Amino acid sequence: xxxxxxxxxxxxxxxxxxxxxxxxxxxxxxxxxxxxxxxxxxxxxxxxxxxxxxxxxxxxxxxxxxxxxxxxxxxxxxxxxxxxxxxxxxxxxxxxxxxxxxxxxxxxxxxxxxxxxxxxxxxxxxxxxxxxxxxxxxxxxxxxxxxxxxxxxxxxxxxxxxxxxxxxxxxxxxxxxxxxxxxxxxxxxxxxxxxxxxxxxxxxxxxxxxxxxxxxxxxxxxxxxxxxxxxxxxxxxxxxxxxxxxxxxxxxxxxxxxxx
Numbered sequence: 001x002x003x004x005x006x007x008x009x010x011x012x013x014x015x016x017x018x019x020x021x022x023x024x025x026x027x028x029x030x031x032x033x034x035x036x037x038x039x040x041x042x043x044x045x046x047x048x049x050x051x052x053x054x055x056x057x058x059x060x061x062x063x064x065x066x067x068x069x070x071x072x073x074x075x076x077x078x079x080x081x082x083x084x085x086x087x088x089x090x091x092x093x094x095x096x097x098x099x100x101x102x103x104x105x106x107x108x109x110x111x112x113x114x115x116x117x118x119x120x121x122x123x124x125x126x127x128x129x130x131x132x133x134x135x136x137x138x139x140x141x142x143x144x145x146x147x148x149x150x151x152x153x154x155x156x157x158x159x160x161x162x163x164x165x166x167x168x169x170x171x172x173x174x175x176x177x178x179x180x181x182x183x184x185x186x187x188x189x190x191x192x193x194x195x196x197x198x199x200x201x202x203x204x205x206x207x208x209x210x211x212x213x214x215x216x217x218x219x220x221x222x223x224x225x226x227x228x229x230x231x232x233x234x235x236x237x238x239x240x241x242x243x244x245x246x247x248x249x250x251x252x253x254x255x256x257x258x259x260x
Contacts, residue, residue, distance in 0.1 A: 001170055001173035001174065001177075004173060004174055004177035005177070007166075007170075007174060008043065008046070008174060008177065008178070011043050011162050011163070012043055012046045012047050014162070015027070015043065015044060015047050015049075015136070015160065015162055016047050016048075016049065018160055019047070019049055019134075022134070024132060024133060024134050025049070025050060025131060025132045025133060026049045026050030026051060026052070026081075026131060026132075026133040027044045027047070027049060027050070027051045027052070027133055027134060027135075027136045028051075028052045028054060028124050028127050028128045028131075028133045028134070028135050028136065029041040029044055029051065029052075029053055029054070029135075029136050029138065030053075030054050030055075030056060030120055030123075030124050030138070030155070031053045031054065031055055031068050031071060031072055031084075032064060032068060032138075032192055033063070033064040033065065033066070033067030033068035033071065033184065033187070033192070034064075034067075034138075034184070034187065034189060034190070034192070035171055035172060035175055035180070035184055035185060035187070035189065036138040036139065036140055036143075036163065036171060037138040038071050038175060038180045038181075038184045039138075039163060039171055039174055039175045039178070039180065040136055040137070040138040040162055040163055041053050041071070041072075041075060041082075041136075042075065042175075042178050042180060043162055043163070043178075044136050044162070045075050045078070045079040045081065045082050046079075048081055049081060050081050050083070050131075050133070051075075051079070051081055051082045051083070052083050052084065052085060052127055052131070052133065053072050053075065053082060053083070053084040053085075054084070054085050054086075054087060054123065054124060054127060055068050055069070055072070055084065055085070055086045055087070056087050056088075056089050056119075056120045056123050056124075057086075057088055057089065057090065058089045058090055058093045058116045058119065058120075059090060059093070059195060060192060061192070061197045063187070064190075064192050064197075067181075067183055067184050067187060070181055070183065070184075071180070071181060071184060072084045074180075074181055085127065087123050089116075089119050089120070089123065092119060093115070093116060093119060096115060096119070097112065109194075113151075113191075113193035113194055114151045114152075114154055114193070116154075116193050117150075117151035117154025117155050117191075117193060118151060118153055118154040118157075120154065120155070121135075121151075121153060121154050121155065121157040125157075128159075134159035134160060135157075135158045135159045135160075136158065136159070136160055136161075136162055137155070137156070137158030137159075137160065137161040137162070137164065138155065138163070139155065139156070139158075139161060139163070139164050140163055140164065140166050140167065140168050140170075140171050141164055141165055141166055141167050141168075141170075142167055142168050142208055142211050142212060142215070143168075144156075144161065144164045144247070145164070145247060146211055146215050146236060146239075146240065147204065147211065147235075147236060147239035147240060147243065148239060148240065148242075148243025148244070148246045148247055149191075149200065149203075149204065149239070149243075150246065151193075152245070152246045155191075156246060167208075167212050167215075168189075168208035168209075168211075168212065169208070169209065169212060172185060188200075188201070189201070189208065191203075204235065204239070205235050206231075206232045206235050206236075210228075210229075210232045211232065211235075211236055213229065213232070214229065214232040214233045214235070214236040215236065217229065217233055218233060218236065218237070
């Protein structure tokens with residue numbers, strides 16, 4: 001990234017302008033121990049507006065919990081406008097699982113993974129409404145607009161998206177510029193929604209670096225790709241198509257006026 005200072009200032013000013021024009025008092029961010037939520041919460045803290053960082057573990061790996069806590073402690077040591085809340089959702093999730101029919105399938109496991117994300121969204125909006133705050137999303141450009149790698153009405157349920165125009169590599173660059181703790185920068189990206197702590201790469205079938213190159217290849221209609229580049233372009237196109245329902249506005253059935 002050529003101008004991390006300018007990019008940071010642009011995002012911070014954009015957030016502040018939105019808050020002021022909307023008469024909103026502050027921000028809520030879910031902090032997971034990953035790079036995206038770490039950068040988003042840091043940029044939100046830089047606004048000087050009140051920020052609540054919320055930890056919402058659901059059967060979370062100890063490494064994720066540890067990184068989340070360390071990042072929040074780091075934020076609080078730097079910014080007086082930052083506070084935090086820990087809401088353990090293990091029992092809430094267990095009650096939901098116990099109340100639905102027992103299943104054993106890949107779709108069942110995926111539905112439960114998405115349920116974890118949606119329980120977190122509900123929690124974030126409780127604190128947002130309680131304080132006249134808004135929820136800041138943590139999705140990046142590859143996830144939000146490349147492959148739709150997020151949960152509809154889960155981590156995709158947000159009010160503003162400060163870093164959604166940054167590629168994953170740009171997220172890392174900006175995180176390093178802000179001196180976000182090395183442990184988070186080096187951690188393997190994961191959505192933390194599975195009991196086996198599978199990585200994003202394992203779920204997607206490609207790394208974020210590969211996906212960024214594929215997005216560039218698609219945008220420029222490049223030919224003469226290697227076999228692996230072609231594979232990743234196919235992964236990108238397949239996920240983009242299947243997840244269009246997340247990225248596009250909700251379809252509305254328009255009724256001809258002369259029918260009414």
